[in-house]
Amino acid sequence: MTGTQQQPPSDSTSPSPAETGGGRGGPQNKRIVETIIDPPESESRRRQELSLFHQYITDTGPSISMDPVTAHFWVTTICRLALKSDAALYAIYMVAALHTDKRSNFTDAKALDTCQTYLNMAIREHHKDISEINSDNVEQICLTSSMMRVYGFARLQHRPLEPYTPPVDLLLITGTSTALFRKAWDLIQDNPESVAHKMIESAADLLEDNDSKDITDDLKPLMSREKSHEIEEPWDAETEDAYVRAVSLIGRIRNFMDRENIVKSIGRRTLVFPMMMHKKFVDLVEELRPRALVILAYYFAFVSMLSDFWWIGDSGIREIRAIEKVLPDEWQGWLEWPRSILQNQDVAMKDNV
Numbered sequence: 001m002t003g004t005q006q007q008p009p010s011d012s013t014s015p016s017p018a019e020t021g022g023g024r025g026g027p028q029n030k031r032i033v034e035t036i037i038d039p040p041e042s043e044s045r046r047r048q049e050l051s052l053f054h055q056y057i058t059d060t061g062p063s064i065s066m067d068p069v070t071a072h073f074w075v076t077t078i079c080r081l082a083l084k085s086d087a088a089l090y091a092i093y094m095v096a097a098l099h100t101d102k103r104s105n106f107t108d109a110k111a112l113d114t115c116q117t118y119l120n121m122a123i124r125e126h127h128k129d130i131s132e133i134n135s136d137n138v139e140q141i142c143l144t145s146s147m148m149r150v151y152g153f154a155r156l157q158h159r160p161l162e163p164y165t166p167p168v169d170l171l172l173i174t175g176t177s178t179a180l181f182r183k184a185w186d187l188i189q190d191n192p193e194s195v196a197h198k199m200i201e202s203a204a205d206l207l208e209d210n211d212s213k214d215i216t217d218d219l220k221p222l223m224s225r226e227k228s229h230e231i232e233e234p235w236d237a238e239t240e241d242a243y244v245r246a247v248s249l250i251g252r253i254r255n256f257m258d259r260e261n262i263v264k265s266i267g268r269r270t271l272v273f274p275m276m277m278h279k280k281f282v283d284l285v286e287e288l289r290p291r292a293l294v295i296l297a298y299y300f301a302f303v304s305m306l307s308d309f310w311w312i313g314d315s316g317i318r319e320i321r322a323i324e325k326v327l328p329d330e331w332q333g334w335l336e337w338p339r340s341i342l343q344n345q346d347v348a349m350k351d352n353v
Helices: 026-034 043-064 071-082 086-103 109-131 138-158 168-188 195-201 217-223 237-256 262-276 279-286 290-304 315-326 329-351
Strands: none
Touching (some): 043 109, 109 138, 138 315, 217 290, 237 262, 237 279, 262 290, 279 290
């Protein structure tokens, strides 16, 4: 990525749930977060925080990384930035506690409480940084935002799925990250040594030609409008553009997919995918539009291939199964590829038992 031509696109500047205190009532939740009371200063708090920091450096941080290219972001870089950023520091504590909670199969009440406490503190400090984004704090802003995405994925693993509501919160967390990275690029595009610059560069192959509307032949049926139920679907230019962009991105990720090295070939690209979508697509998902749910199932098929990462786990599998249950009968045939991926995942998981 060179010059000013490569910058993450963003048509979504909505505040994310994790960055407004959870849920979608932005301003109200933001006020709640800003009035959060920190744990009192004490020896026990200092020891707990030291323990969380040690756990993050030695265990949690390395476990987040998907490949050697980005490994340093999650350990040495964020720990260095945490020395001058409360938001990054609290995010480290939050993710370390989340890791402990995950290891208990989300039954460790103390770890969950610790995670929520530092999540709220991280959000509060993150808000302060965002309100004054500049070349001095842009790096910790980008990394803290990325830590929020880890939290968003991890919480998918045990969220209630009946009645099914799409994980719009996760999509909004990611969408907000896109807006932040766009602002960050304006600040660091001439500084190739910047952490933020390197983070954006690491996803350059998906960011380039981000407005491409090329759809591979095998995915063109996802845009079909021939049968009665397809024609009856509400449709306009904005809707079509949102679908075309999402399907095009799905195709590009599939083109990169190497079954011998799934993580290296699609790991980062899968995480970047929601950052590339139009805000309109998120709206269509939230409205439970069948076509949008099918495309979402394709996305979670990629996610299911990354189940070995603790913060992703079985979230992809769970979401596809839930979509299957609510998708109208006439659209069920569109799930053939996600179902085939799940069959492979079921075999792989049984082999690992």
